[in-house]
Structure formats: C-alpha cells, structure tokens
Amino acid sequence: MTMKLWTAPRLAALGLSLGAGAALAAAGNEIKVSMVGSTYAPGEVKAKVGDTLVFSNDDFTTHWVYVPTQGYQVSRAELKEGETFKLSLRRAGSFRVACGLHENMVMTVTVAN
Amino acid sequence: MRMHRMALAAGALVLGLALPTLAGPERIVFPKDYASAYVPLGAVDRYDSKMIRSVFINPEAYKSYQAGKPLPDGTVLVLEQRPAKLGADGQPELDAQGRFQPGGAPGFIGMQAKKAGWGADVPAALRNGDWEYAAFKPDGTLNPAVKLEPCFGCHQPRGAEDHTFIGWRVMNDLRAAGK
Ligand SMILES: [Cu+2]
Numbered sequence: 093m094t095m096k097l098w099t100a101p102r103l104a105a106l107g108l109s110l111g112a113g114a115a116l117a118a119a120g121n122e123i124k125v126s127m128v129g130s131t132y133a134p135g136e137v138k139a140k141v142g143d144t145l146v147f148s149n150d151d152f153t154t155h156w157v158y159v160p161t162q163g164y165q166v167s168r169a170e171l172k173e174g175e176t177f178k179l180s181l182r183r184a185g186s187f188r189v190a191c192g193l194h195e196n197m198v199m200t201v202t203v204a205n
Numbered sequence: 206m207r208m209h210r211m212a213l214a215a216g217a218l219v220l221g222l223a224l225p226t227l228a229g230p231e232r233i234v235f236p237k238d239y240a241s242a243y244v245p246l247g248a249v250d251r252y253d254s255k256m257i258r259s260v261f262i263n264p265e266a267y268k269s270y271q272a273g274k275p276l277p278d279g280t281v282l283v284l285e286q287r288p289a290k291l292g293a294d295g296q297p298e299l300d301a302q303g304r305f306q307p308g309g310a311p312g313f314i315g316m317q318a319k320k321a322g323w324g325a326d327v328p329a330a331l332r333n334g335d336w337e338y339a340a341f342k343p344d345g346t347l348n349p350a351v352k353l354e355p356c357f358g359c360h361q362p363r364g365a366e367d368h369t370f371i372g373w374r375v376m377n378d379l380r381a382a383g384k
Contacts, residue, residue, distance in 0.1 A: 160374035162247040169253045177252065182303035192370065195362055 120181075125189075125199070126150045127171075132189060132199035139181050139203050147177040156192030167192070229326060230339030230347055233318045236263070237345055239283045246375045250289070250305040255297050257305050259285045260371045267376075275376040276319075276367045278335075284315040313348075314341040317360070317369070331357040333368040 120142030126133045127149045137145065147157050149171045157177055158167040164187035168177040184205045191197035236243065243261035251258055266280040276282075289297040290308030297305045316339045324335040331354065338360075340351035366373035 158249070158370065160371050161378065162375050165247045165249040165371065167249050167251045167253075167258070169251070179252075180299070180303055182299070182301065188374070190370075190374075192359075195365060 120144060122146050122178075124148055127155050127191075127197075130155075130191075130194045130197050132191075132197060135199045137199070137201045139201060141182060141184055141203055141205055143181050143203075145179045145181065145201065147171065147179070149173055149175050154193065155197070157189060158192050159187050159189055161187035163187075229323070229337055230353060232320075232323065232337050233281075233316050233339040235314075235316070235339075235341050235345040235347075236281065236283065240285075243281075243283060246371060248304075249371065250297070252297075255289050255291065255305075256286050257289050257307060259287075260375075261285070262372060262376075270376040270380045273380075275373045275380070276369065278319065278321050280372075281318040282316065282369065282372045285311045286313040286315070287311045311343050313351075314343065314345075315339070315356070316341065317356070327357070331361065333357055333361050334364075336360070336368050 120140060122144050123137055123139055124146045125137065125148065127147065128151055130151065130153065139145065147168070149155050152173060154173070155171045156167070156169050157171055157179075159165050164183070164185065166179060169192065171177055181201075181203045184203050186200060186202040189199045189201060239261050242264065244264055244267040246260040246262055249258040249260070261283040263279070263281040266277055269277040287307055288309040289305035292298045297308075300306060317336050318339075319335040319337070321335055323337050324332050327333070327337075338353050338356035340348045340353070340356075342348045360368045360370070363369060366377075
C-alpha cells in the first residue's frame with residue numbers, strides 16, 4: 093500500500109533526471125520487470141532497441157540487478173523495496189540478468205533492432 | 206607469512222577477537238601488466254556508484270575454458286574500477302550503445318585468485334573454495350585500508366559459478382558459443 097504511494101513520485105523524479113536519455117527512451121516502450129518473491133517477472137523479455145527496462149523492487153527485501161553477459165554488463169547495487177532502476181536498451185542482442193544477492197534470481201532479455 | 210597468520214589466528218582465538226586479516230592477500234601477486242597481458246572479460250557499468258569496473262583474466266586460465274574448465278587452478282581475476290564520465294546533469298554519459306565512458310584513472314583494483322590448498326588457511330565460515338582476495342592501490346601495492354572479510358562474505362554464496370559474478374559466466378558463455 094505505502095509502496096505505491098511513494099513509487100509514483102520516485103518514477104517521476106527519475107524521468108526528469110534522465111535528460112537526453114529520456115528523449116531516446118520516449119521513442120520506445122517502457123517494459124516493467126517486477127521483482128517479487130526473489131524472482132524476476134516476467135522471466136523472459138523481448139524488447140526493441142530504444143525500449144527501456146524498468147526494474148521495480150516490489151518485494152520485501154533488497155535486490156541487486158546485474159548483467160554478467162559480455163558487452164551488456166551493468167550493475168545496480170542495493171535496490172531497496174519500492175525503488176526502481178531504469179536501463180535503456182540501445183544495442184541489439186541477448187543477455188542474462190542476475191541478482192547480486194540471490195543466486196537463483198535470473199532472467200533473459202532479447203533486444204531486436 | 207603462513208607462520209604469521211597462524212600466530213595471529215591463535216592469538217585471536219585466545220583473546221576471542223576478530224582477525225585483522227583473515228586471508229592471505231600477500232599471496233596474490235599484482236600483475237603490473239594486466240591491462241595489456243590479460244584477457245578482458247568486459248566492463249560493468251555501475252549505475253549506483255557511477256563507476257566502470259573492468260574485469261580481466263590471466264591468459265593461461267582463459268585458454269582452459271575450451272578444455273571444459275571455466276576457471277582452472279591458477280586463475281587470476283582482476284577488477285579495475287574507474288569513474289565514469291559525467292554529463293552536466295551529474296549522470297554518466299551514455300554512448301550510442303548505451304555504455305558509460307571512462308572519466309578518470311583507476312582508483313581501486315580488486316583481485317581474486319585461486320591455487321589448490323589456499324582455502325585450507327581460510328576459516329570455514331568464510332571459505333570460498335581455494336580463492337583468496339586482495340585490494341590494491343593503482344600503484345600496485347596492497348591497500349591495507351580495505352577490509353577483506355566482506356569480499357569472502359559476498360562472493361561465498363555464488364558457489365555454483367565458482368564464487369564469481371562475472372568470470373565464470375563469461376567463460377561459460379564463450380564455451381557455449383563455441384568460440
Ligand atoms: Cu535478489
């Protein structure tokens with residue numbers, strides 16, 4: 093309940109601070125990935141270059157989004173309950189998303205041109 | 206070194222204190238030429254700290270993935286951290302591929318290396334197979350200010366990928382791709 097109340101302003105703040113990136117992202121879709129019960133949902137995402145992944149920690153514990161796949165490696169430590177992390181997709185290909193805190197928490201993303 | 210550590214361990218047991226150094230970072234030799242002689246396994250854009258963390262592996266270990274061993278005995282992994290280039294808004298600038306750009310020299314270099322038998326000297330609760338961890342300053346000297354217990358703690362649960370976050374996975378991907 094309380095989570096929803098403060099996620100909205102947070103998202104707005106993120107959107108504003110993205111600057112030039114937001115223009116690019118606006119051309120594509122925002123794809124939400126929810127973190128619940130220490131799993132990524134959905135476990136598989138098909139996206140397009142220009143889309144933005146929005147990882148949302150809807151869980152009751154901290155997560156750590158990271159991508160180990162060469163060429164796509166990113167990391168966002170300590171994503172707390174209610175926080176979001178936006179990743180703009182600018183390169184076609186496919187990569188794995190894992191969690192730095194939960195070894196079995198994995199998903200795949202495929203980005204088409 | 207070994208004597209030194211055992212003496213420390215005994216002392217800590219008697220006094221019931223935590224060990225100042227639990228593992229043997231002195232065992233890890235800093236590879237001064239890692240940037241040219243090692244094989245790059247990629248660069249991680251850290252969105253929280255606005256850093257770029259480049260990962261390298263020693264060439265001997267790199268070759269062995271084709272033989273079916275992602276990270277063999279004698280593996281040396283280097284993690285070099287440098288600041289990303291920031292734009293006017295204080296956020297990292299992204300290139301056309303969406304990647305951070307380097308914005309300064311490396312400030313921190315972390316390493317993990319393994320040799321058969323090393324794990325025996327690490328307390329069981331912290332043991333990560335035979336891995337040891339070390340933190341270096343950019344000049345290649347050990348950085349004693351960096352505590353090493355958290356290295357063991359955070360990498361320990363990743364047993365299925367040999368206590369690494371990037372190294373095992375990249376090597377495994379390479380092998381799966383038949384490269
Ligand atoms: Cu997690």
